[in-house]
Amino acid sequence: MGEFDLIKRYFKRPARHAALGVGDDCALLQPSVGCQLAISSDMLVQGRHFFADVDPFKLGHKALAVNLSDLAACGAKPLAFTLALSLPEVNESWLAAFSAGLLALADAHQCELIGGDTTGGPLNICITVFGEVPVVQGQSQALLRNGAKAGDDLYVSGTVGDARLALDVLLGKLMVPDAVLTTARTRLETPTPRVALGLALRGVASSAIDVSDGLLGDLAHILELSHTGATVWADETIQLIAAYAYSTRARGQFHLDFSATQWRTLALAGGDDYELLFTAPPQQRDAVAAAALRSQTPVHRIGQMDATPGLRVLDAQGHLLPDNFASFDHFA
Amino acid sequence: MGEFDLIKRYFKRPARHAALGVGDDCALLQPSVGCQLAISSDMLVQGRHFFADVDPFKLGHKALAVNLSDLAACGAKPLAFTLALSLPEVNESWLAAFSAGLLALADAHQCELIGGDTTGGPLNICITVFGEVPVVQGQSQALLRNGAKAGDDLYVSGTVGDARLALDVLLGKLMVPDAVLTTARTRLETPTPRVALGLALRGVASSAIDVSDGLLGDLAHILELSHTGATVWADETIQLIAAYAYSTRARGQFHLDFSATQWRTLALAGGDDYELLFTAPPQQRDAVAAAALRSQTPVHRIGQMDATPGLRVLDAQGHLLPDNFASFDHFA
Known part of the structure; x- marks a missing residue:
């Protein structure tokens, strides 16, 4: 199975929120009026973030969960994500379980896969996630790290x-x-x-x-x-x-x-x-x-x-x- | 040098277009009014996309160039990108050259680094790039793959x-x-x-x-x-x-x-x-x-x-x- 079949079989689903999802040079995304986009990226490497024999369903869950956690920390509502995946081999049962775990959590948060990349190489999962945060009277509602005050x-x-x-x-x-x-x-x-x-x-x-x-x-x-x-x-x-x-x-x-x-x-x-x-x-x-x-x-x-x-x-x-x-x- | 020092030394610069750049859980980005965001992600793996001994300045250039090329193919104006980097070791001269090549091309396109991730692991570079495309009378101006007609x-x-x-x-x-x-x-x-x-x-x-x-x-x-x-x-x-x-x-x-x-x-x-x-x-x-x-x-x-x-x-x-x-x- 080549790169394009792999994407089609395990990761491509119709776009919902996104103006354009998987399958072109870029995905197209439009945040709601009055919102800004919150963006975060996390890379998971075998042997460092997970064991080689981890259940691939759980790995799919965790790869997205750690990114959604960054949106949570900003108070952002999940919208979409991209997935870049480097795989040592095309193992269909592994891919089926990985994508199932990934997409189950994505569905639970109405966060859709809109694009990415697949390549051969040592197992590496890089997800970039997009959420939205309202801007009220010119003021972002994002939760940041810099707002704590003495006495809080x-x-x-x-x-x-x-x-x-x-x-x-x-x-x-x-x-x-x-x-x-x-x-x-x-x-x-x-x-x-x-x-x-x-x-x-x-x-x-x-x-x-x-x-x-x-x-x-x-x-x-x-x-x-x-x-x-x-x-x-x-x-x-x-x-x-x-x-x-x-x-x-x-x-x-x-x-x-x-x-x-x-x-x-x-x-x-x-x-x-x-x-x-x-x-x-x-x-x-x-x-x-x-x-x-x-x-x-x-x-x-x-x-x-x-x-x-x-x-x-x-x-x-x-x-x-x-x-x-x-x-x-x-x-x- | 730890992860945070590494980011600070080689990759952190003040945010320009972005509402918030490197250093929080998420970056914040707001496309111009009437524009949608074009998003693309590419992963480069050593031994598959580049040789181990490639000049790191050129590698930094290429890692961003292949992503900007996806924006170009959509007719999108570059805005920003995230960088996730897995490194086998912290080699300062390599990082200095890599970030110089990367940021030189970024500056040439006014495309700013707004966030990402660094980790130990086999060398892997994953960039997700953001551009904007106007929407005119409800119609995206993005160049897509699906518009060719017989006779073109x-x-x-x-x-x-x-x-x-x-x-x-x-x-x-x-x-x-x-x-x-x-x-x-x-x-x-x-x-x-x-x-x-x-x-x-x-x-x-x-x-x-x-x-x-x-x-x-x-x-x-x-x-x-x-x-x-x-x-x-x-x-x-x-x-x-x-x-x-x-x-x-x-x-x-x-x-x-x-x-x-x-x-x-x-x-x-x-x-x-x-x-x-x-x-x-x-x-x-x-x-x-x-x-x-x-x-x-x-x-x-x-x-x-x-x-x-x-x-x-x-x-x-x-x-x-x-x-x-x-x-x-x-x-x-």
């Missing part, structure tokens, strides 16, 4: 740390019962982009980012661009690790013998969570709660923004913890 | 075949004098995207495509989408090979002892030319000539579109040649 609350959605837990188990660095791995692995392999929450936070959050490299590492980007400091309550964040909650509060079927530092590292530097980390003024607490409810997404207050520059991590007793939670670097 | 003239811009000639020499399949290789190699390594011609052909050409996989292979896409046939004058196209013209018409310093079939294969199935192949009604011949003049781009009439389906390739005497000019397939 700091929040994170959903659960954190489980993706890294699963990765460490799969790499043989940790041992956990199968039931724990199964749950954690879902977070690693099929993350949920928080699109609905991002939309609900427009006009509510003062800044936002998605947690891809680790909570503290991603928070550092907000600090840098907002020129603020922050205090993070480490022992609140470890409650958000599903495996921790299950191990300590659930039916007591098992106990994970990790140190406090291990748990905190998972929560604060785990990475691959694709949750939203965001700030909002204290007077917006009800609005944040309403946004969480409306988007059916749990949201947790885990700290606050400070006028004092720098990042402080506190334990449950309010004692300062050493900030040695290394973030994920794709070149480390 | 068939044109190609510039030179063809030289990129393939250079590739074959570099692969050891052909031998040519150094002077020929030098010229041909420029076409392979630093192709010129025909952006100005594409813009000038809006409202003039009835269909267009860029020649990336080979003239006849790319023409087949126009035939398929326009539901027409075509006749191509093979011996007109071989005149467009710079090496052929130099060998036969120039000062007679050298002669290349290729068969007619070899020359025709270079011109008709060479690939990597990044010229525009387009059609226009005969009554537009003056307008095509004016577009060529305005864009300072040579344009040649090389055939015509037919009501009879299929593709006919004629020699200088009007005899039908066997159509066995295989197009480039990235999975072959």
Whole structure:
């Protein structure tokens, strides 16, 4: 099967939103009147972002999910995406599963595949995603990293740390019962982009980012661009690790013998969570709660923004913890 | 050097057209009022699209050029692009040269880098480019592949075949004098995207495509989408090979002892030319000539579109040649 047959069989579907979809030199896209386009691009490489033997359906899901997560962090509504794919061979069952996983998530977000490229080469998946954000009275409604103010609350959605837990188990660095791995692995392999929450936070959050490299590492980007400091309550964040909650509060079927530092590292530097980390003024607490409810997404207050520059991590007793939670670097 | 330093040092520049450039979860882009966005994505893989030892400045140029060529084929004005880059190592001198070549061409077209991704992995360059096309009275002015009509003239811009000639020499399949290789190699390594011609052909050409996989292979896409046939004058196209013209018409310093079939294969199935192949009604011949003049781009009439389906390739005497000019397939 050649390049054009491959595209036709697995990826070409009729254009819906787009003025022109797959099949010409360019796709044509027109954002709604009064909207600007939000654009993000992520590249996934075998051996670095996923294992060679990963389920291709889940890989298709994740490749788009990490891009939708960037739209979510901007409060953008998904519209469309392009897919560039380098494949070592044309494996039809792999392609069928990959495209099914990809397009299932795309359909769930009404985000259509409008073009791209396929070539031979080491497995590499590059998706560029397009969303739209209203511009109201000349002011973009996009959630940016630069709007946090001292005194703002700091929040994170959903659960954190489980993706890294699963990765460490799969790499043989940790041992956990199968039931724990199964749950954690879902977070690693099929993350949920928080699109609905991002939309609900427009006009509510003062800044936002998605947690891809680790909570503290991603928070550092907000600090840098907002020129603020922050205090993070480490022992609140470890409650958000599903495996921790299950191990300590659930039916007591098992106990994970990790140190406090291990748990905190998972929560604060785990990475691959694709949750939203965001700030909002204290007077917006009800609005944040309403946004969480409306988007059916749990949201947790885990700290606050400070006028004092720098990042402080506190334990449950309010004692300062050493900030040695290394973030994920794709070149480390 | 980590991922963020790398982006900052080599790729981050202040946003100009874009509402928001490199550095947040998404870039923000707003096409001009009354315009739609043209989007194209191309992935370049080492060993398949370029040699491992290619000059990184030229590679930076080519990676963007092949994308701008897709905008040109749609008659779109370049606005911006994203770059996703997978690198086996952080080699600063390579990155400095690559980004210089990339950004020089970007500046020449006022096309700004607004975002992307960097990661470790086998060398892979994925660019997604954005241009704009006016919509006049509800009608997109984009040049598409589906507008050719029987009776239209068939044109190609510039030179063809030289990129393939250079590739074959570099692969050891052909031998040519150094002077020929030098010229041909420029076409392979630093192709010129025909952006100005594409813009000038809006409202003039009835269909267009860029020649990336080979003239006849790319023409087949126009035939398929326009539901027409075509006749191509093979011996007109071989005149467009710079090496052929130099060998036969120039000062007679050298002669290349290729068969007619070899020359025709270079011109008709060479690939990597990044010229525009387009059609226009005969009554537009003056307008095509004016577009060529305005864009300072040579344009040649090389055939015509037919009501009879299929593709006919004629020699200088009007005899039908066997159509066995295989197009480039990235999975072959």
